[in-house]
Amino acid sequence: MPARRKAAAAAALGLTALALCAAPASAHGSMGDPVSRVAQCYAEGPESPESAACKAAVAAGGTQALYDWNGIRIGDAAGRHRQLIPDGELCSAGNEEFKGLDLARADWPATSVHAGSYTFRYRVTAPHKGTFTVYATKPGYDPSKPLAWSGLDLEHPVATATDPVPSGGFYTFTGTLPERSGRHLLYAVWQRSDSPEAFYSCSDVDFGGGSGGTAPAPSAPAPSASAPSDEQIADGADKSTIEHHGHGDDDASTSAEPSATAPVNRPRAAGASADLAETGASAGTSYLAVGGAAALAAGSAVLFVSVRRRAAGGGHPR
Structure with missing residues (x-):
């Protein structure tokens, strides 16, 4: 897969993860x-x-x-x-x-x-x-x-x-x-x-x-x-x-918790951030947010490097 497509895929993965974690309870x-x-x-x-x-x-x-x-x-x-x-x-x-x-x-x-x-x-x-x-x-x-x-x-x-x-x-x-x-x-x-x-x-x-x-x-x-x-x-x-x-x-x-096996009482985890509390998202979504942000950042970095290399060699991204 060309570098540009890899970057786009990584960025899309990151955006998907971020969209999922943004859904409030x-x-x-x-x-x-x-x-x-x-x-x-x-x-x-x-x-x-x-x-x-x-x-x-x-x-x-x-x-x-x-x-x-x-x-x-x-x-x-x-x-x-x-x-x-x-x-x-x-x-x-x-x-x-x-x-x-x-x-x-x-x-x-x-x-x-x-x-x-x-x-x-x-x-x-x-x-x-x-x-x-x-x-x-x-x-x-x-x-x-x-x-x-x-x-x-x-x-x-x-x-x-x-x-x-x-x-x-x-x-x-x-x-x-x-x-x-x-x-x-x-x-x-x-x-x-x-x-x-x-x-x-x-x-x-x-x-x-x-x-x-x-x-x-x-x-x-x-x-x-x-x-x-x-x-x-x-x-x-x-x-x-x-x-x-x-x-x-x-x-x-x-629906915030679709699992049929989840417990009735769901106290907020001690590590949940203030932003999650404000949106109503569960503490578990913080891991998804981090992963999504990381994937998005990685994709953007790969795309940036690819464009710089092509520019230096006189080529054009396709």
Whole structure:
């Protein structure tokens, strides 16, 4: 192979590697109505939340989880939600970063609801095809105890929607809330169909008429819930480690961890750079970045030397 072709091949390899490593981790939303715990706490302000529950969540897991409000996900879920997420960790999807959301408390800010038809609004920052499924806790739910899969009425979802059309930053779909009283929780699963990636959220709701299950009523009424505004989302985007725009419905490659054998909890490696943290890329991609840069540099060097030699000999690169 002529030197010029070798250089071009090396440069192309480097560019391909760099393009691959530049793809940030995809994470794209959370329930907006009834507002999820993470979205509620983000709306209150990560640095100084107002409610006791959100303050406790920050104390347990830090503020970064709130800036990453649209990132409660498993990249390789592929419908294996119960297999991958342990009891007591449903709200965090087994992710250490979001462990503050799993706190069993009866004072999470709650959305007032009643039995019957309900319009759900899922706040999305990057649309993808897939199915939304929303489950309600069973009668007798006790918010002061860790949430387990057995506490959800999995046989009777309160809402399902496949490929709803996003509008105004939300997916909107309808469902039917069951007869309940007091405080309960709605658990939403968004399973993409163009990727194994799935997203999860917990929304606290209050049907009225009691404290909910056998949990003691809080000493003071829990504050009403409210979703973050577009302005709040934009203001905090630069502090997020999560992709906020994505690549649209047809790009299945935006799933960050396609391996079916990867562990649920994926803490960032100690050697990950600040640039990787800002883009949401995993620490493992740093090796690819280095390799891509090296290949690109090598290709450029070979091409430069080839051109210099031909110029010195009066020839022209072909």
